[in-house]
Amino acid sequence: MERRAFFKLVGAGAVVAAGGGLAACSSGAVPSPLAPAAPTEEEGPRVFESPDVSFSSDVDVLVVGSGIAGLSAAMAPLEAGRSVMIAEKLELLGGESYSSTGVMHVSGSALQKQAGIETTAEQAWDTRRQEFADAGITDLDFAKRLFVTAPEWVDQLVDEYGAQFENPADHVKAGASERILLPKRGLGDMESIMTPLRDGLSSKGAAFATGLRASAFVVDASGTVCGMRLRDAKTGAATDVRARAVVMATGGFASSQPLVHANVPAQERIGCYTTASMGEGQLLCAHLGGQLDDMGKAAPLTSDLPEAAAWGLFGPVLVVDALGRRFAREDDPNAAADACVVGDRGYWWTIFGKKLSSGAQARSIAQVTTKNAKRLAGPFDDVEALAGGLGIASDALKAVFDGYGEAVDAGKDDAFGRTAFLQEIEPPYYALKQLPVRYKTRGGVRTDADGRLLNAAGSAIANVYACGSVAAGSVEGLATNGAFGLIVGRAVAKALDAGDAGK
Ligand SMILES: Cc1cc2nc3c(=O)[nH]c(=O)nc-3n(C[C@H](O)[C@H](O)[C@H](O)COP(=O)(O)OP(=O)(O)OC[C@H]3O[C@@H](n4cnc5c(N)ncnc54)[C@H](O)[C@@H]3O)c2cc1C
Structure with a gap:
């Protein structure tokens, strides 16, 4: 057990939400929290000076959030033989990604080439760039990185995980854009993508922890993040997980009325479709010193x-x-x-x-x-x-x-x-x-090109990464958030290798 005095928690207040999604795989599931029910943290961000930290799990990578970004971020570390835990606050995996419509904007995937669609991502970029610019996206270099990585992400989902997409020739023949990919059974069928992904990750050794909400970062005596406190969404019982890298993939903040009120007041009176996107990742990262960007930018x-x-x-x-x-x-x-x-x-x-x-x-x-x-x-x-x-x-x-x-x-x-x-x-x-x-938001945490969390001065906060809609650099939706996860997962795997080599 770790010595308590070495750790403190940096976190945000309790938020509980519910929603639908994928059931977790039984294999690799993390046992329910061992600690007895504890009081939940009070509302609002805070630092706990004398916490009772006791690690019950030790992993190389802790991914927080099981949407398309989080699951995609788990791929490279697992393939590199790293231990990975995916923590999800809901009982079911998948997040907003699982219940989304499933339209993916991709060019240059093998699926498209097989269907006779030859346009590469580089060739399609000019048009996509204009669409992103018209939508108010300013970091077009990073947007391009996501867009050109998206076909690799699709190829990997298909080849390594058996994700099932509709043959793009079918809708292109009928007159739809050649830049669209859909899940196998068309609109609304994210199951065909995410269920094989979940099962593939599980068979590679991923541990899924559902019903556990990340409530605070654990930092060591030098202030470096070394894990996360998760709380049972029902009882509040704490589970502390030691991790060499934490990937925040907690989605946007569209479901949080206070955050929408504070940042995008023009949309506060419009109803909300989502329930899980409470902005917890943004708050946790901000409290750790992470910079939030573009929080006031309204999403469509x-x-x-x-x-x-x-x-x-x-x-x-x-x-x-x-x-x-x-x-x-x-x-x-x-x-x-x-x-x-x-x-x-x-x-x-x-x-x-x-x-x-x-x-x-x-x-x-x-x-x-x-x-x-x-x-x-x-x-x-x-x-x-x-x-x-x-x-x-x-x-x-x-x-x-x-x-x-x-x-x-x-x-x-x-x-x-x-x-x-x-x-x-x-x-x-x-x-x-x-x-x-x-249904979605634009602003979020500032990251570098590898998804490392940055502070206001532009320096990386050690061991913390972010991908998907929790990040300000997330540009559109499923395909770019999947690509974002892939990029971050690769960066994490590389950093862990470099850390091992330096030992
Ligand atoms: C109705 C709808 C339709 C959409 N249609 C499309 C579409 O057709 N095409 C497209 O490209 N995009 C679409 N989108 C947008 C797309 O779904 C999102 O961009 C994408 O799903 C975001 O992925 P993510 O992994 O970042 O977040 P999410 O999928 O939201 O995953 C985040 C996960 O983190 C979990 N979480 C949050 N806080 C915590 C915490 N503290 N501890 C543990 N877990 C936590 C959440 O429960 C959730 O499971 C749609 C979205 C919605 C809502």
């Missing part, structure tokens, strides 16, 4: 039926507001939600027809509409009946369909700049009602 919004927001990437749809006005491009999953809030429109309808409902994403459409039958209107044989069903003046909706028809004929959407699926919407018509929600 989405639909409260998030899969439906992505339908426009895979088939012809129209979005109209309560008065029947078209108000956003339909091939951008964030555009309708963002414009709905900016224009104070309240809600919107996504109108679709036969081509979408019988196309490649039929599974998603059937699932979402069945689950939300009360929000679905249709079928309607013509625009007049559709207008009647939505309580919209038929002249207004007819004008929208006429204008859209002209754009289809011209092959050009002058009104909103939509480029994908500028095609006729064929009856029978349906419409699904949606509301805007926040």
Whole structure:
């Protein structure tokens, strides 16, 4: 046992959240905390001067958070023969990543090459760069690093872990972007990616600790991080884990009303889709001296039926507001939600027809509409009946369909700049009602190119790394956060090797 006087804890207050996800593998699971129930830390960041630190586990790498970034960060250290524990505060693994829509922006993966899509990440970068710049991302060098690493990440998931993706030729043939990858069963099926990843990590020796929330860093007498205190999310019992490297992969802070209020007040009155993204990693790192960047940068919004927001990437749809006005491009999953809030429109309808409902994403459409039958209107044989069903003046909706028809004929959407699926919407018509929600955040901890946590002076805080949405450098979503995890995992494995060589 370690001598108590050597350690102190640097941490944040108790936060408990719940949500759905992957069940942990039984193999490699960490025993439940040994210590008796202890009082939880008081609310708010604090340093404990005389803590009762007693390590019950000793690992090379402790990954905190089991979303796509955390699981991806575990890959390289495990493959290098290191011991890795993945701690997750929820009972189920997977985080927001597991329940996300599953649209991944990647170019140059082997899957794409096999499907005859030859564009490399370097070749696609100019377009992606512009999209990132338009979205307000400023560190475009790091964004490029993530984007060009994403195909390697996909290849590794497929080759080493058996992750299952849809053949991209299927949706490209139907007219969708060649830069999109989807899980095997299409929208909403992150299970096909994350379950094999979890099982592969487990078979390589990863220990999964669920229901344990990281509540404080443990630092030694010199102030260097040497582990983490985890608390049982139900009882508050403490488990101290000694680790040579800690990787924070705790996600964003969209679910934390206080943090959104303090940093992105323009979004505080918008409902939130997520439950687990409480910003605990940001608070823990900040209290350790880590720098937080871009916390005030607003992230885009989405639909409260998030899969439906992505339908426009895979088939012809129209979005109209309560008065029947078209108000956003339909091939951008964030555009309708963002414009709905900016224009104070309240809600919107996504109108679709036969081509979408019988196309490649039929599974998603059937699932979402069945689950939300009360929000679905249709079928309607013509625009007049559709207008009647939505309580919209038929002249207004007819004008929208006429204008859209002209754009289809011209092959050009002058009104909103939509480029994908500028095609006729064929009856029978349906419409699904949606509301805007926040679901992710932009700001987070400052890291260097290897994901090491940096302080305000730009110096690395020893032994602490961060990846995914907890970091300010995280640019988009699943693929870039997976690539971020891969980069950090490799850096950790290298640093551990260097440390061993120096002994
Ligand atoms: C509804 C929805 C749809 C989306 N659709 C897409 C999409 O189609 N394409 C795309 O690219 N992106 C999409 N995203 C965004 C994408 O899901 C995120 O960018 C990505 O999942 C973030 O991954 P992460 O690993 O950083 O965080 P997460 O997946 O959120 O994982 C963080 C994990 O850390 C755990 N954790 C937090 N605090 C602690 C603590 N103190 N101790 C222990 N564990 C902790 C959390 O419980 C969670 O499991 C979507 C997001 C949502 C919510």
